[in-house]
Amino acid sequence: MKNMRWFAALVVIVMVLGTLMACSNNAANNTGNNTKGNNTTNAEQPTTNGKKVEVTFWGDWGGDGAIPFNVMVDAFNKSQDKIHVTYVIVEDMITKFLTASTSGGSPDIMFWDRWRTASYAPKGVLAPIDEFMKADGVPNTDFYEQALKELSSDGKLYGLPLTVDARALFYNKTILAEKGLNPPTTWDELADVAKQLTVWEGDKLVRSGFSLADVGLFNMTLQQAGGQMLNEDGTKPSFNSPEGLKVLEFWNKLMNVDKVYKLGFEAGLGEGTDAFVTGKVAMIYTGPWMLSNYMKYGKDLDFGVVAPPSGPTGGKGSVMGGFGLVIAEASKNKEAAWEFEKWWLANADNALLWAKTSNNIPGNLKAIADPFFQDNPLYKPFMETLEFAKIRPTFSGYFPMEEKAVTPNLQLFMEGKQDAATTLKKAEEQGANELKNAK
């Protein structure tokens, strides 16, 4: 019975605490309701007069990732006295945005993974910014054209690019130097260098010359071969082509003839970064976001970057991705949100400040002209790559197609369970179905 009494006492304590908390929650609720029903207001805000327009800015980078956002928000808040922006970290932002949109609790402006524009803009939850751009005379030519295209839907522009990225070839300088090799510039050189860097001990792969772990590289490799993933109007896959076949033949050569890789080799080696950091993979395609990881975790890693090698007919290719800022259609402060976006992204100095504090390549073309990027041997190859990098097709069915039709079939191919022709044909059929269902 003693335990029962202890239990009852605990019940009472927590109930009391609960009531207290519920009260304070209500208080928090009320302040929230005064603005827009979400967490814009925080007691410690330096709002001296109540006239400032409150702007809520959502993003999902927390921890150290939030620092550059707060730097920008603080600088903006200090630069003028009419608008006050608050950065709110929302961990699973896209799910939260979906539910919040049904209850009128959406933010004013959002950090936005650009590829989602194709599926969200047609639903009317994002605000077009064409009028703002025209009124303020912000020229489209200041930004990467491909990035703007990814932020557009049905002829309207929904935001400006914040960052741009693309994959390039990272190589381990030490290992290449041992063999006296230069980083490859063509497919043939890539295969040759990879073969020479690979080390086997019997049937055990000790070091891979080139990572073939990610079949998602199909898109960029196809571009190098001169092919396209989709036809122009996004209704049909177009990778079941001679170019598509060339990619698979190239991969087959690397995997099964030159044996530069073995399935599953990387899993568990340097997990969370990748096996490149451990020196067990000599070359890998990845993006600028890995630069700081490799510097931080690679104890003896000395690496360089080159633009992706070109294909058999000299074609170049890489996939451009990155983030932007978009304004929510449900926002009641669209003008203020636009002021903030314009200040940050259309002004080259501010775009550069962001880029330097966050170690990202900015979407503003004037900002990337800065020596910070042009003179840095690690950034320079990315600058070259971004010249020709293309965004993914902007159709809402593209991602389901890649995820459910292309990747699984390519994985079967890499495992040797399916020949190249069947792989492309099946991926095409299943992909067409996904495109159709996404409408």
Added chain:
Amino acid sequence: MTSTRQISNAKYAKASLVYMVCGLIAIGMVIPLIWSVLTSLKPDNEIFQLPIKWLPSRITFEHYMKAFTTVPFGLYFWNSFYLAAMGVLFNLFLGSISGYAFAKFEFRGKEIYFRILLAAMMIPGVVTMIPTFFVLNHFPLLGGNNVFGGGGFGLLNSFWAVILPGASGPFAVFFMRQFFVSLPNDLLEMARIEGAGEFRIFWRIYLPLTKPALATLGIFTFQAGWNSFLWPLIVLNDPNMKTIQMGLQAFSYNHKVQYGPMMAAAFVAILPILILFLYLQKYFVQGIAFSGIKG
């Protein structure tokens, strides 16, 4: 003499065998946790070395410092603790009282109610999430809503939005019912003959007999509440109401994972459940439940 020694030898051998088996399994079970704790104590550039380096060359607490300065862990800890503790209290009480009713009483519709309760568990939570959000948002007369549930925010952005939907889960009811079913009915009849009230019979006689079950359910509901991420994220807006699992997300963004601080924070985050488990261990000692009614 010899025979007793043989017996004791055999016993000794058997016991050591049991300990060996237990020990081997135990190692397999805890190795990942140990690894993560060791990782949290390593300098950054030793985390991904190959061949894997288990022991750090020097022990560093920088990742713990980093973890605690990056996010307001104290606040998140308290929020999570409060939500998890409320979940435990509601589920233990409501789960056991209704589980008891389903196990020990006869009433109209008993089977159908119970079947509906069970069938509801078959539907995956990911599709009922948005409708549940609807219900909370349009809860009449609360959070600025009118009688028809319009106009305000209902229960959103309050801890009740997390507590109430999980207050008496079918899991808890089903779990407690199964334990009450296995208890004999004669205690109930004896107590009734002596004129004890029904609630008193439940609270004073049957509930104490299910202590091991309550301890187990307590651990489960606490752990579920402590680990829940998506639901609190969806229904709570105030940054001051964030939970520990949201805090843990702070160490990975933009393909970057801050391994050291993440492992440090993840380890600190499981300590409350571990402590609760150790505390409730005593209810798993054989024979405790029936010691009172034996014979």
Added chain:
Amino acid sequence: MQGRLGRHQSNVAFLFITPTMLLFAVFTLIPIVLSLYFSFTNYDVLSRIEFIGLDNYKRMLDDHILWVTFRNVFIFSVIYVPFNLAIALSLALLLNRPRRGVGTFRTMYYVPTLTSGVAAATVWLWLLNPEYGLINQLLSYVGITGPAWLATTDTALISVTMVILWQTVGSNMIIYAAGLQGIPDYLYESARLDGAGAFACFRYITLPSLKPTTFFVSTMTIIGALQLFDQPYVLTQGGPANATRTVVYNIYQSGFNELQMGYASAQAFLLAAIILIFAFINMRLNKEGSMI
């Protein structure tokens, strides 16, 4: 039931279940009815909700990924459920005797359920690495070249199953541990007086007394197995070639990433119907027909 006593009992029973049933009706039943309605619409959460009849259900027939995921979770469940129950019960029995140190062992066996998913995945990925992993190194000592566990379509699902077993068996172990506490000692004492051995005690006392517990554990494990969601994701991202993609993961993708909540709901009800069938078979196997 006879007269006043019966009516009094049933009034008390209703009083006891009312709070639960009210909460259940508001926060579970209404949402389920709503999502059942969604399953007949093209609901996308954001902009539209139009009745489209059985279109979502018809679409499932041609959705090859959907059937792959059903096949995956079916195979997973067939292996996972019996092994989980058997291992959980064995561990609980192993630690049921009041020996020195059982508490520590029990805690250690429960630790995988607490270990952060990322930490566990990191270690398992390394253990299962084809070239540098501990498991294949051990196999190589006895002359076996181990497979690329998580990277080939033939072995990925079974590897993932093993890891999830490791991760979850502790929960059922403590439910069994609690269930074992409910078996009165005198049953064993009198059996031993009658000369019953350890196996006979297990077969004729332990197992029958644990029937309600086993019914609970098996039902919940079946539900959990068929609703497997994102655990495989940290190990394999659902691959290779969808070999470890699960039904609920697929539903989540449809609803939240492809903005087709109507279609997601339809898939969810198909899954619920299938779980119901398995739960029913399980009920029959447990001969729990008296009540449920």
